[in-house]
Amino acid sequence: MSAISATAVAEAPPTPEPAIRAGSGSKVLAWMVVFGGLIYFFTPLVATGQRSFFAIRDTFGFEAYRRILTDPTFIDTFTLSVVNAVLTIVLSLIVIVPTAYWVALKMPRLRSVIEFITLLPFVIPAVVLVFGLLRMYGPPPLSLLNSSTSTRVILICAYAALSFPYMYRAVDNGLRAINIRTLTEAAQSLGATWPTIIWRVIFPNLKVALLSGALLTFAIVIGELTIALYLGQHTFGPYMADLVRNKVSEPAALTVLSFAFTWIAMGIISYLTRRQPSSKKRGKR
Amino acid sequence: MTGPSVAAKRRRSWNWVGLLPFFVFASAFLLGPAAILLYRSFVGPDSELTLANYQGLVDDQVVESYWLSVRISLMTAVIGGIFGFLLAWAVIYGGLPRVFRSLLTTFSGVASNFAGVPLAAAFIFTLGRIGIVTALFNFVGFDLYDNDFTLYNFWGLSVVYMFFQFPLMVLTITPALEGLKKEWKEASENLGASGWQYWRHVGLPVLMPSILGTIILLFGNAFGAHATAYALTGGNLRLATILIGSQISGDVLNNPGLGYAVAMGMVAIMAFSIIVYTVLQRRSEKWLA
Numbered sequence: 001m002s003a004i005s006a007t008a009v010a011e012a013p014p015t016p017e018p019a020i021r022a023g024s025g026s027k028v029l030a031w032m033v034v035f036g037g038l039i040y041f042f043t044p045l046v047a048t049g050q051r052s053f054f055a056i057r058d059t060f061g062f063e064a065y066r067r068i069l070t071d072p073t074f075i076d077t078f079t080l081s082v083v084n085a086v087l088t089i090v091l092s093l094i095v096i097v098p099t100a101y102w103v104a105l106k107m108p109r110l111r112s113v114i115e116f117i118t119l120l121p122f123v124i125p126a127v128v129l130v131f132g133l134l135r136m137y138g139p140p141p142l143s144l145l146n147s148s149t150s151t152r153v154i155l156i157c158a159y160a161a162l163s164f165p166y167m168y169r170a171v172d173n174g175l176r177a178i179n180i181r182t183l184t185e186a187a188q189s190l191g192a193t194w195p196t197i198i199w200r201v202i203f204p205n206l207k208v209a210l211l212s213g214a215l216l217t218f219a220i221v222i223g224e225l226t227i228a229l230y231l232g233q234h235t236f237g238p239y240m241a242d243l244v245r246n247k248v249s250e251p252a253a254l255t256v257l258s259f260a261f262t263w264i265a266m267g268i269i270s271y272l273t274r275r276q277p278s279s280k281k282r283g284k285r
Numbered sequence: 286m287t288g289p290s291v292a293a294k295r296r297r298s299w300n301w302v303g304l305l306p307f308f309v310f311a312s313a314f315l316l317g318p319a320a321i322l323l324y325r326s327f328v329g330p331d332s333e334l335t336l337a338n339y340q341g342l343v344d345d346q347v348v349e350s351y352w353l354s355v356r357i358s359l360m361t362a363v364i365g366g367i368f369g370f371l372l373a374w375a376v377i378y379g380g381l382p383r384v385f386r387s388l389l390t391t392f393s394g395v396a397s398n399f400a401g402v403p404l405a406a407a408f409i410f411t412l413g414r415i416g417i418v419t420a421l422f423n424f425v426g427f428d429l430y431d432n433d434f435t436l437y438n439f440w441g442l443s444v445v446y447m448f449f450q451f452p453l454m455v456l457t458i459t460p461a462l463e464g465l466k467k468e469w470k471e472a473s474e475n476l477g478a479s480g481w482q483y484w485r486h487v488g489l490p491v492l493m494p495s496i497l498g499t500i501i502l503l504f505g506n507a508f509g510a511h512a513t514a515y516a517l518t519g520g521n522l523r524l525a526t527i528l529i530g531s532q533i534s535g536d537v538l539n540n541p542g543l544g545y546a547v548a549m550g551m552v553a554i555m556a557f558s559i560i561v562y563t564v565l566q567r568r569s570e571k572w573l574a
Contacts, residue, residue, distance in 0.1 A: 030379020125509030132318025225512035
């Protein structure tokens with residue numbers, strides 16, 4: 001963890017001089033606030049780390065990690081969730097990239113409508129969404145929740161919908177940074193079709209934006225509990241929830257791993273975002 | 286019909302088709318499910334249209350769970366908002382080493398996404414019955430759990446929710462804080478204002494719409510949370526989201542229609558908080574853009 005924070009520091013852009021200089025009184029307050037924040041945030045992490053390394057009483061070791069990583073249920077549910085997350089990202093990209101591109105290019109007036117719809121997951125909480133999905137797809141005539149395959153498809157589609165706010169935002173920011181009109185006209189004058197333009201011109205120019213959207217989506221899907229739980233899917237989230245109820249050191253190990261994982265994902269995102277100015281230039285050239 | 290107008294028409298229809306996949310997808314997995322709940326919330330037991338489900342919202346169980354959700358959301362939004370603001374202020378204007386600023390941003394990104402089961406687990410190891418902090422308190426002769434504290438009630442859940450509330454405040458308010466103009470500070474200094482007077486009469490009033498807006502956003506953020514509370518209490522602490530969850534798995538209200546009305550009430554509150562946030566955010570952009 002310290003190595004990652006060190007790179008984060010090294011990558012910090014030269015920030016402008018603070019506009020407002022601090023007096024000594026406010027400096028004391030600032031230190032107190034930061035100190036309080038550090039205690040609040042790190043105590044649970046330290047406590048969890050401690051639990052995870054002392055699976056055997058008074059003996060430091062990686063027993064909890066060994067037990068977790070060799071538990072077949074862990075391997076099954078984690079694999080399932082990883083595959084779900086990847087499929088969600090692919091689906092979300094397929095829906096969002098052409099849409100955001102098309103809106104920016106041809107129908108800018110509809111931008112706020114599309115943006116509003118992509119923000120709906122903030123208005124419809126996951127537990128309400130899954131309630132609606134059960135009522136929509138459960139009873140006849142659709143009856144899609146009887147087979148586990150079709151239920152899984154619905155789960156992945158719901159995840160893709162949940163990723164819309166992050167994905168659309170990332171893609172839209174990426175599109176604003178490149179000149180899509182010029183790129184499109186250049187590609188068209190070379191005889192490219194729409195699918196070719198999106199796949200070979202727009203996608204490559206949005207790499208950084210897409211990657212941050214994808215990582216965020218991954219972080220959300222991998223441990224998602226609510227929708228998977230009520231759709232009766234045995235993914236990683238419900239497995240972790242069970243583990244928390246029944247075991248001690250194993251969930252601690254999993255929590256440490258998932259925190260480290262989230263930290264890595266966010267580290268990559270902030271690293272990519274900081275490097276973005278150079279990719280912007282490349283896009284414009 | 287003349288050539289150009291036909292071409293123009295064809296182009297218009299083409300453009301519309303380009304957005305069709307998105308609208309179909311959004312209808313199938315966002316709008317559709319919400320619309321079905323909305324429709325069902327107006328349907329009575331004999332398939333007649335009625336408002337009875339909404340009148341049923343005064344049911345004790347429903348009111349209690351909404352009230353608990355509102356209290357926890359309000360509490361964590363206000364405290365989380367104030368402390369998040371202070372944190373963001375501390376690293377931007379508090380004269381701390383520059384390092385803290387980028388660290389706080391990255392860390393806030395992590396912590397605001399660290400909700401759900403792992404978050405619940407981390408706090409069980411900290412403040413649960415077997416938690417380290419609980420043990421520390423015992424060590425100095427103070428039993429938290431003998432003194433009415435438990436991780437599994439209003440106070441406990443509030444402490445846990447703070448973990449994702451502060452960071453969201455930090456992330457949302459930082460751009461607004463950075464938007465304060467140097468000239469305002471200089472002008473107030475020239476007029477003889479102290480640092481505190483500057484914040485009291487210039488900084489805070491300019492930021493107020495952003496601060497209030499973000500606190501309302503935090504309210505919605507906590508109000509819609511389900512996974513953390515479920516993992517922590519296994520559904521024993523009756524929040525509005527937990528009530529909906531129990532309604533899904535076994536009609537605890539003994540009234541399906543009422544369940545739909547509860548879900549819609551939740552959507553209404555979330556929509557309200559997002560709308561107020563957007564309006565206030567627009568207002569603050571006037572000054573800080």
